[in-house]
Amino acid sequence: MELGMIGLGRMGANMARRLRRGGVTVVGYNRDPAVTRQLAQEAGVQAAETVQQVVQKLVPPRLVWLMLPAGEVTQQHIDAVAPLLARGDVLVDGANSYYKDSMRRAAQLAQRGIKLVDAGVSGGVWGVHNGYALMVGGDYDAVRRLETVFKVLAPAPDKGWLHCGPAGSGHFVKMVHNGIEYGMMQAYAEGFALLKSREDFGLDLAAIAELWRHGSVVRSWLLDLTAEFLKSDQTLADIEPYVADSGEGRWTAIEAVEQGVPAPVMSLALMMRFASQGKSDYGDRMLAMMRKGFGGHAVKPGKKD
Template sequence: MLRRHDCCDTQDVIPEESSMEFGLVGLGRMGGNMARRLARKGMRIALHNRSHEVSAAIAAETGHLACASLADLVAALQAPRIVWLMLPAGEATEQALQALAPLLGAGDLVVDGANAYYKDDQRHAAMMAAHGIDYADAGVSGGVWGLENGYCIMFGGSEAAAARLQPYMEALAPTPTEGWLHTGPVGSGHFVKMVHNGIEYGMMQALAEGFALMKNKPGFDLDVGAIAELWRHGSVVRSWLLDLSADFLAQDPALETIQPFVADSGEGRWTALEAIEQGIPAPVMSLALMMRFASQGKGDYAAKMLAKMRQGFGGHAIKGTEK
């Protein structure tokens, strides 16, 4: 027997016996590729995105079920359900949780798998628990390469939630036994991911500064692309970040077409705040965050102040702007 969901496109007809329990909300770069990886592992899930065209396109590609609304997605899933959110932290996630709370039932599980502040997870878990809904938080690393290589997932929640999520973790991770970890109670997954991203900031900044020193050294004419490739083999600084650097430096060592602007996702800020709250010195991660702010022009006024002060006490020349 076949059944057709109201939320599906006309081509979405699925066997009665292939009922789904898992829905994915938010199909950006990470969420979309996670849906594709689950399809490659033989799993069929329900999808919802703010733009239904995106859901429909990924559904046509993967065989998943495209749903036009959160209500349609919940209706398409067999209870007890799992609804995994891949939405920006803040208002988008808050609105989705508020909308899901009355739609889901006791025993259902909500997972926030995007970048989120662990203290928000603790608040969200309490909110969902008032409706009898379980909650888990998952920090996901792997970027656009996760589709091919698998994702590194650190997640917090109850033991029962961990058991329910295990098949999906095994499918999303690089291997069924590697690349995923139940880190502890709610909030612990995003806390670990927060620290992970703080470390990432520091590693990226160190590599960037080191290559800037070599690129600008007069007299040596150093081939930074060749040096990056050299360090990939046997060096103590070899890493995936170095692999990526070697790839793009081989193509464009001068990087003349790149604007010196580096965004920050919020994880670095939360890491710096945590260091302050705990009184734990974390100067590398904190300064790496400050350098991102500087790249965004947020240090420009201070730099102008410094130039004017030097002119005031020493008569030093300043560089003006052309009108």
């Protein structure tokens, strides 16, 4: 079994390592050739210096996996790789791409006889050891050809991966997965913030997190990670209160509106991320001035740069 892997960042490199350990031949390319050379020495990945070399080193019909940032970068590489492929080849998009983009791309590639498989991948930096959850969309025969790859990447051959449906369905399921993730993270953050606010109780947040990991209905891997970092730092004073959003939370909220399905927790969790990025600052200043206007309430001066 052989696979071309384009994009050897944190996720792509670890996936290549796991695939090699599982006996899959991996032809790898990264824009930084030093990364590719390192993986070649460490894991036995066959190094390619260009995208063209990845395709040339594979025996037709080829399997090529893109593990790149979603959006323009992925589109550029699809545009570059597609002319190099032939009828019967399969291209996998493992990015967090918007599912409607995946549907469109699959239709366009089908005109060339190339099949697109959209694979939503979850597992982060721990996936290399624990396995990845894989949410897969695409043509049945194309997915079947990739079955060995999915079985190696997943936590177990029969667990942690699923052919969800036609093209776009894998990224759709991953999008909703990430929306749920936003809501769970927000709930934990609010809960621990509320616990911390009762300083008179002298609560040990690390001990509480550890307690909840065992037998509680709120136990989860997110709680495991929370318990781990609270062991060394409960104040988090050196951490900037800024939480990025990758885009999938936005797509989930928009999809809920378009489908008319209420999703208040996921939507509000997204709004809180915007707030952490300072996007509520002007509105908060407006509120302060309105309150001053109708009630004469004092306004707290802002900090000057």
